[in-house]
Amino acid sequence: xxxxxxxxxxxxxxxxxxxxxxxxxxxxxxxxxxxxxxxxxxxxxxxxxxxxxxxxxxxxxxxxxxxxxxxxxxxxxxxxxxxxxxxxxxxxxxxxxxxxxxxxxxxxxxxxxxxxxxxxxxxxxxxxxxxxxxxxxxxxxxxxxxxxxxxxxxxxxxxxxxxxxxxxxxxxxxxxxxxxxxxxxxxxxxxxxxxxxxxxxxxxxxxxxxxxxxxxxxxxxxxxxxxxxxxxxxxxxxxxxxxxxxxxxxxxxxxxxxxxxxxxxxxxxxxxxxxxxxxxxxxxxxxxxxxxxxxxxxxxxxxxxxxxxxxxxxxxxxxxxxxxxxxxxxxxxxxxxxxxxxxxxxxxxxxxxxxxxxxxxxxxxxxxxxxxxxxxxxxxxxxxxxxxxxxxxxxx
Numbered sequence: 001x002x003x004x005x006x007x008x009x010x011x012x013x014x015x016x017x018x019x020x021x022x023x024x025x026x027x028x029x030x031x032x033x034x035x036x037x038x039x040x041x042x043x044x045x046x047x048x049x050x051x052x053x054x055x056x057x058x059x060x061x062x063x064x065x066x067x068x069x070x071x072x073x074x075x076x077x078x079x080x081x082x083x084x085x086x087x088x089x090x091x092x093x094x095x096x097x098x099x100x101x102x103x104x105x106x107x108x109x110x111x112x113x114x115x116x117x118x119x120x121x122x123x124x125x126x127x128x129x130x131x132x133x134x135x136x137x138x139x140x141x142x143x144x145x146x147x148x149x150x151x152x153x154x155x156x157x158x159x160x161x162x163x164x165x166x167x168x169x170x171x172x173x174x175x176x177x178x179x180x181x182x183x184x185x186x187x188x189x190x191x192x193x194x195x196x197x198x199x200x201x202x203x204x205x206x207x208x209x210x211x212x213x214x215x216x217x218x219x220x221x222x223x224x225x226x227x228x229x230x231x232x233x234x235x236x237x238x239x240x241x242x243x244x245x246x247x248x249x250x251x252x253x254x255x256x257x258x259x260x261x262x263x264x265x266x267x268x269x270x271x272x273x274x275x276x277x278x279x280x281x282x283x284x285x286x287x288x289x290x291x292x293x294x295x296x297x298x299x300x301x302x303x304x305x306x307x308x309x310x311x312x313x314x315x316x317x318x319x320x321x322x323x324x325x326x327x328x329x330x331x332x333x334x335x336x337x338x339x340x341x342x343x344x345x346x347x348x349x350x351x352x353x354x355x356x357x358x359x360x361x362x363x364x365x366x367x368x369x370x371x372x373x374x375x376x377x378x379x380x381x382x383x384x385x386x387x388x389x390x391x392x393x394x395x396x
Contacts, residue, residue, distance in 0.1 A: 051394060051395065051396040052392045052393060052394050052395060052396075053306060053310040053313075053314060053392070053393045053395050054390060054391060054392040054393070055304050055305065055306050055307070055310070055390070055391065056388070056390045057304065057305040057306075057364065058302055058303065058304035058305065058369075058388070058389050058390065058391050059302070059303060059385075059386055059387060059388055059389060060300055060301075060302055060324075060383055060384065060385055060386060060387045060389060061300065061301050061302065061303050061385055061386075062295065062296050062297070062299065062300045062301075062384075062385035063270070063296040063299060064293060064294075064295055064296070064385070065269055065270060065272070065293070065294040065295075065296055066290050066293060066294075067092065067266065067268070067269070067290070067291050067292045067293070067294050068287075068288050068289055068290050068291055069093075069095065069263070069266055069285045069286070069287060069288075069289060069291065070260075070263040070287055070288075071095065071100070071260050071263045071264065071287055072284075072285065072286050072287055073095035073096055073097075073099070073100075073264060073284070073285065074095060074096045074282060074283070074284050074285075075093060075094075075095060075096075075279055075280065075281055075282060075283045075284075075285060076094050076095060076096045076097075076281070077093065077094040077281065078092070078093045078094075078277075078279055078280065078281055079091055079092050079093060079094075080092045080093075080274045080277065080292075081274070081277065082274060082275065082276075082277050083273055083274065083275065084273070084274045085271075085272075085273055085274075085381075086268040086271065086272065086273075086274060086294070087268065087271050088268055088269065088270050088271045089267050089268065090267060090268045091265050091266070091267050092266055092267065092268050092274070092292070093266040093279055093291065094264060094265050094266065095263075095264040095265075095266070095285070096264070097261055097264040100257065100260050100261040100264055101261060103257040103260065103261070104254070104257040104258055104261055106257070107250065107253045107254035107256075107257040107258075108254055110250045110253065110254075111247065111250040111251055111253075111254050113250075114243070114246040114247040114249070114250040115247050115250075117243045117246065118240065118243035118244050118246065118247045120243075121236070121239050121240035121242075121243040121244075122240045122243075122244075124236050124239075124240070125236050125237050125240050142219040142222060143216070143219040143220055143222075145219070146212065146215045146216035146218075146219040146220075147216055149212040149215060149216070150209065150212040150213050150215075150216050152212070153205065153208040153209040153211075153212040153213075154209055154212075156205045156208060156209075157202070157205035157206055157208065157209050159205070160198070160201040160202040160204070160205035160206075161202050161205070163198045163201060163202070164195075164198035164199050164201065164202040165198075166198070167191070167194045167195040167197070167198035167199070168195050168198070168199070170191050170194065170195070171191045171192060171194075171195040174187065174188050174191040175188070266291070268294060269294065270294065270296045270298060271296065271297060271298055272294045272295045272296040272297050272298070273294070273295045273297065274292055274293070274294060275292070275293045275294075275295055276292055276293040277291070277292040277293075278290070278291060278292060279291040279292060295384070295385060297381040297383070297384075300371060300374065300383055300385065301333075301336075301368055301369060301370045301371065302320075302322060302333065302368070302369040302370075302371075302389055302391055303366050303367070303368060303369075304366070304367045304369055304389075304391045305364040305365070305366055305367075306364060306365055306367050306393075307362050307363070307364055308342070308362060308363045308364070308365055309362060311338065311365060311367075313395040313396060314335065314338065314367070314393055314395055315335065315338075316334075316335050316336055316337065316338065317334060317335060317336075318334065318335045318393050318394055318395060319332070319333075319334055319393075319394045320332070320333040320334055320335060320369050320391050320392065320393050320394070321391070321392045321394075322369065322371075322389050322390070322391045322392075323389060323390045323391075323392070324383065324387060324388075324389050325387065325388045325389065325390075326382070326384075326387050326388075327382050327383070329377070331371055331373075331374070331377050331378070331383075332371070332372050332373055332377065333369045333370055333371045333372050333391070334369065334370060334372055335367060335368070335369055335393060336368050336369065336370045337367070337368040338365065338367050338368075339365045339366035339367065339368075341365075342363040342364060342365050367393075369391055369393075
């Protein structure tokens with residue numbers, strides 16, 4: 001069998017038709033691909049514009065904390081540098097604590113003295129109660145006894161007066177008798193002596209009455225003072241309470257002294273990065289003086305300035321996808337607040353449209369967006385306040 005020898009390739013119209021078919025197929029495929037891509041892009045744009053609102057006028061915001069001293073003093077140590085990461089509670093600087101340690105010791109001594117005074121005052125309360133009770137009983141008995149003494153002295157005075165009257169009368173009768181020698185001189189002298197004795201006895205009895213009445217008056221005064229026993233107890237109780245208040249005051253001063261001593265250690269109020277450090281060793285600082293700035297890396301949020309035409313279907317609670325330029329990652333969040341005014345109204349110089357040259361400009365309203373899972377999505381704290389982001393809010 002003879003070998004097959006292929007003939008010459010076809011030429012003419014058939015050859016041109018066969019060579020034209022492949023390019024047409026390729027062009028047809030390219031057109032289909034382009035149409036599909038355009039459809040997908042158009043559909044994506046339609047979907048995005050219909051079911052979400054986005055803006056590139058947005059940035060990450062955070063808390064910028066000014067670190068300052070709460071007490072005056074001289075800086076003894078500085079433990080941080082610029083752009084150093086710190087944790088909440090880390091000691092970042094320390095003041096000389098010598099003066100504040102002395103203040104604590106002085107406050108402790110004052111507290112001990114106040115406590116001793118309070119203890120003595122508290123002990124005196126029951127002592128005063130017992131003493132005033134016994135004094136009242138004794139004073140009442142003294143009044144009774146003094147009154148009895150007055151009565152007895154009065155009776156003795158009356159008896160002395162009677163004896164004196166009789167003696168004087170006897171002397172008056174004996175005087176003419178002795179002149180006539182009816183009685184002896186000795187009997188008359190005895191009558192004179194008896195009259196003098198009776199007179200002195202009356203004077204003594206009268207003085208006894210006066211002394212007894214003075215003692216009664218004094219006893220009554222003591223009784224009145226003793227009757228103020230409840231007031232005396234109340235006064236001593238008030239002194240005890242005052243001493244206890246002094247203890248509380250001394251304790252408060254000690255607490256303040258210890259608190260001031262603790263303020264000599266300046267700590268980071270939150271986790272973040274130290275910036276704008278302006279404190280140096282041996283520098284004297286005053287309370288409230290700014291020492292450095294702490295950029296907190298916790299509690300970050302996004303402030304997005306949306307056009308007013310984009311807020312029609314936007315509300316709090318809607319989910320947000322946040323694209324960050326610096327990291328190239330997408331984070332998740334939600335709308336929490338929509339600003340109460342446009343950015344132009346809140347600016348330093350709000351626009352005045354009363355000149356007649358008004359041109360309508362689409363306004364922007366700040367919208368706050370909070371991250372919903374930042375701890376897992378940003379474990380290394382790559383986000384920083386001020387970074388540009390592009391949030392996309394799912395409005396439908």
